[in-house]
Amino acid sequence: MSRISVRGFAVASATAVTTVGAVVGVASGNTVQPVSDDLEAAAADTTLLADIPAGQQAQVQVASLTQQAETQAAAADSAAQKSAEEAARLQAAKDAHAKKAAADEEAKAEAEAKAKAEREAKEKEERAKEERANRSSIRSASSFAPQSSYSVSEVQAMARQMVPGDQFQCFSNIVNHESTWNYRAVNASSGAYGLVQALPGHKMASAGADWQTNPATQIKWGLGYMNERYGSPCGAWSFWQANNWY
Structure with a gap:
C-alpha cells in the first residue's frame, strides 16, 4: 500500500x-x-x-x-561501496605488513651473511697468525744439542718444535705407523731406516751426517720429503691412508 x-x-x-x-x-x-x-x-x-x-x-x-x-x-x-573500501583497506594493510616482513627478512639475511663473512675473515686471519707464529717458533735440527740416546717423549717433543702445528698430527700418524717413534728402527727386509723409514736410510745424509743417531736430523729430512713430494705431512698422510705407504 x-x-x-x-x-x-x-x-x-x-x-x-x-x-x-x-x-x-x-x-x-x-x-x-x-x-x-x-x-x-x-x-x-x-x-x-x-x-x-x-x-x-x-x-x-x-x-x-x-x-x-x-x-x-x-x-x-x-x-x-563501504564493504569494498573496507576490504581494500584491509588488503592494503595486509600487503604493507607482508612487504615489511619481507624487507625485515631480507635485512636479517644480509646481516647474517655479513656476520658470517666477518667471522670467516676473522678465523682466517687467526689461522694465518697461528701459522706465522708456528713458523717463527719452529726450531731447526741444529738447535738441539746432541745426546747419546733419546726417549720417545723426547723425540716427540723435538718433532712438535720442528713441525708446523697444523701438520704435526699428520706427521705423527705416519711416524707411528712407520717406526712407533723409534729413531733406530730398521726394516729387515727393505733396509728402511729411522723414524720415517727412509729407503735407503742414507738418503737422510742430505739433512745431516748424524742421520743414524740424531732424531732431529731424521725429522728434518722426513718433513722436507713430505713437503716436496706430497705438499705437506697431511698430504702424505692422505696418500698413506689410501696405499699403506708413502
Whole structure:
C-alpha cells in the first residue's frame, strides 16, 4: 500500500470517529465539540486511494514500489561501496605488513651473511697468525744439542718444535705407523731406516751426517720429503691412508 493510501485511510477513520462522537454527544445532552482544525486540514490535503481513478491506482502503487526499490538499491550500493573500501583497506594493510616482513627478512639475511663473512675473515686471519707464529717458533735440527740416546717423549717433543702445528698430527700418524717413534728402527727386509723409514736410510745424509743417531736430523729430512713430494705431512698422510705407504 502506498503512503497516499495509508494517510487517506487514517484521515477517513478520524473523521468517522469524530462524527460518531458528535452524534453520541447530542443524544446524551452534551455539547458537540467542533472538529479539530488540524484534522480538517489533514483531511483536506489528503488524497484517498479511492479518489484516484481505477486505471491510475496501479500506476501509483508501482511508482511507490519503484521508489522503495530505488531507495533499497541505493542503500545496498552504499553498503557495498563501504564493504569494498573496507576490504581494500584491509588488503592494503595486509600487503604493507607482508612487504615489511619481507624487507625485515631480507635485512636479517644480509646481516647474517655479513656476520658470517666477518667471522670467516676473522678465523682466517687467526689461522694465518697461528701459522706465522708456528713458523717463527719452529726450531731447526741444529738447535738441539746432541745426546747419546733419546726417549720417545723426547723425540716427540723435538718433532712438535720442528713441525708446523697444523701438520704435526699428520706427521705423527705416519711416524707411528712407520717406526712407533723409534729413531733406530730398521726394516729387515727393505733396509728402511729411522723414524720415517727412509729407503735407503742414507738418503737422510742430505739433512745431516748424524742421520743414524740424531732424531732431529731424521725429522728434518722426513718433513722436507713430505713437503716436496706430497705438499705437506697431511698430504702424505692422505696418500698413506689410501696405499699403506708413502
